[in-house]
Amino acid sequence: LRSLAILVLCLPQFDAFTVVRPRTVRPRRVAALAASPPSRPPFHRRGAAMVGGWLATRLRQRRWRVLRWLDARLERWRRRNRPRRIILVRHGQSMGNVDSSMYESTPDSLISLTERGFAQGAACGLQLRQLVGDESVRFYHSPYLRTRQTLLAILEAFAGKRVELAAEPRLREQDFGNFQDLTRQDREMRERLRFGRFYFRFPNGESGADVYDR
Numbered sequence: 591l592r593s594l595a596i597l598v599l600c601l602p603q604f605d606a607f608t609v610v611r612p613r614t615v616r617p618r619r620v621a622a623l624a625a626s627p628p629s630r631p632p633f634h635r636r637g638a639a640m641v642g643g644w645l646a647t648r649l650r651q652r653r654w655r656v657l658r659w660l661d662a663r664l665e666r667w668r669r670r671n672r673p674r675r676i677i678l679v680r681h682g683q684s685m686g687n688v689d690s691s692m693y694e695s696t697p698d699s700l701i702s703l704t705e706r707g708f709a710q711g712a713a714c715g716l717q718l719r720q721l722v723g724d725e726s727v728r729f730y731h732s733p734y735l736r737t738r739q740t741l742l743a744i745l746e747a748f749a750g751k752r753v754e755l756a757a758e759p760r761l762r763e764q765d766f767g768n769f770q771d772l773t774r775q776d777r778e779m780r781e782r783l784r785f786g787r788f789y790f791r792f793p794n795g796e797s798g799a800d801v802y803d804r
Contacts, residue, residue, distance in 0.1 A: 682707030711743025
């Protein structure tokens with residue numbers, strides 16, 4: 591032991607190893623250190639530890655009670671503020687509905703409404719205004735151009751009334767791919783019927799299951 595470089599003692603009262611710097615250590619002293627029982631901390635330290643543990647337990651219990659109270663209040667608020675009705679509206683007639691070749695050169699998200707589509711949106715707005723009356727209204731809309739144009743036509747009937755608007759990308763319609771070749775699109779439509787409409791995924795697009803997931 592006279593050539594010992596580092597002595598590492600693992601003592602019960604410490605959380606980590608106690609490292610003794612290199613020095614000459616007598617064998618009897620090492621045996622005495624290893625055999626001696628760990629000394630207990632002073633009473634005031636033990637009392638402080640007991641009080642600290644009791645306080646920590648009380649704080650945890652109080653925290654969980656507060657969290658449960660907040661959850662209950664939030665659930666009651668949600669129940670009171672649920673919408674009375676949910677109305678689904680499709681966009682008006684678009685240029686893609688009239689000429690499907692538009693999808694070959696124009697991104698689906700940039701297809702605009704026709705004049706008839708704007709008129710349909712305005713007529714829909716009048717019906718919605720009559721239906722909801724003075725109730726509060728919040729519109730969630732797809733970011734696609736034709737949907738936003740339909741919303742603008744609907745809002746003409748809500749002039750002077752405060753409404754809330756929110757764009758929601760998950761409301762967009764199924765993605766059939768990027769620029770869509772009509773010949774290839776017809777072939778894919780027939781293949782979808784054989785494969786299954788819900789699970790067939792269009793190249794660079796989505797399946798019905800993908801739309802369901804979002």
